[in-house]
Amino acid sequence: MLIDTKDLCGTAEAAEVLGVVKQRIHTLRKREDFPKPVVVLAATPLWDGNALLAFKATWKPVVSQDTPPQELTTTL
Helix, strand or coil: CCCCHHHEECHHHHHHHHCCCHHHHHHHCCCCCCCCCCEECCCCEEEEHHHHHHHHHHCCCCCCCCCCCHHHCCCC
16 A cells, blocks of 8 residues: 555644644554554654544544643643
8 A cells, every 4th residue: 555655644743633732642542443653763653644534533532621622722
């Protein structure tokens, strides 16, 4: 299977695609249904962006009551 390099996503891009912080990607990787990286480099794993979009379409994130909605979070 050939993957177009423009469809590859590192941790930062994967977080952006899924609408989460980069640290959450490390937790999501432990899930059985999370896409496996195409390759793991020293700097970051690389995922097929289309696989991430397919995961996002079926993923139901759980937001705890302690987690403020993303649009209300302030970055300093």
